[in-house]
Amino acid sequence: MTELPSQYHRNLPYGERMSADELIGDSLFPFEGDLQVVPLADPELPEPLRAGEPGGKPCYTCTDPDKFVIWRDDQWHLKAFENHGLPFVAVLEPREHYRLDNLPPELTATLGVMIQRVAGAIGRIDAVGRTHFSRWGDGSEHFHLWFLARPLGQMQLRGAMLALWDDLLPNVPSEQHQEHVRLVAAALAEDGGEAVDLPATE
Template sequence: MAETPQEWYARARAAIETDGYRHTQLEEWSSWPWTGELTPKPLDPPAEAEPERHGAGGVDCHTCRAAGELDPGYVVWHDDGWMLGLPLEPRAVPFALFLMPRRHADLQDLTPAEAARQGELLTALEQAACAALAVPRIQVARWGDGSEHLHWWLYARPAGMLQLRGTFLSHWDELLPPVPADRFRADQLRVVDELVRRVGGRRTGEGKGSGGSAGLEGRTPVRE
């Protein structure tokens, strides 16, 4: 029988009380963003139930609304099944977009055809970003604990910025000065145009302006 959350917690808590937290060498990584000692928080016990995520069941889901309205202030590319969202908060890295299905679905809900297109798009997005911008590769992350609607976080660092490699890129993205908004948007659209050339879809029309964001201000999917 698999270990239950309660058993996992009891085992981990007992080990912490006896031996403390494990020693890591994270602070020795060149990509570690901080100096000085950090103290781990106490380990909380498992909750009785998982909290409901935003937009559960497609109800009041801002990503579904964005998929329906296709406001170019947020959605910069789409095809029949997928779309790319532009982060609404300032970003420091040269490339950052969300890849999301247009229908309400989490990763485990995708059909084989949707999963195949997802894989094709992730590959093509790295190819497009590397062709359009001075980036070496993209980093792909999925958390999904805050919003039920599947959203892949896509990031890329500037080529040669070795200190930003790997696991902590998303943290550097929040610490460093942001790219000017007009520059950031223009660069994401360069990637979009290259993506269209490679796998189709279309850049979302520019006629509505760029400030509406489908009522999503303050609702960018949280990285949880």
């Protein structure tokens, strides 16, 4: 194993399986019965390069800037994805390639406004109770913010397990997905920017 980088790491039981007891029986945990946690893997250092990092795979967004885009303005675009179980799954990205730490002030200034606008637009879908957002950035360097719509009234889907439920629920039918896309893109365009053509079916 590479040298462990911190006291935190030295405390961890590598190769061992944690107990799932803390989660089993929790009202928001989507699994029951016998569950085995995978053994804790060793740290990988240095970490593998993300797409878009120098020396890594090319940036997905900069390679194909229009793919999945349903709305854009001069600074931002919103992508929406088919074949998901939640009523709407989308990603907000700056059109230019930035990381969170080097996002210029003109983009950090409008990020909050965009979060509010995107959540509001997704909330127009009748199936949606609340729209959550999260920044996971371990796959691609190009800054991107995920939006996950929780179905109305499905209180079992509250919290971080929502991302798992997205994989567990049956996919939204293609036609319905396209209706949702049109509605969200049009709602965003009401306050600026342009709705763009529907993304091609995957």
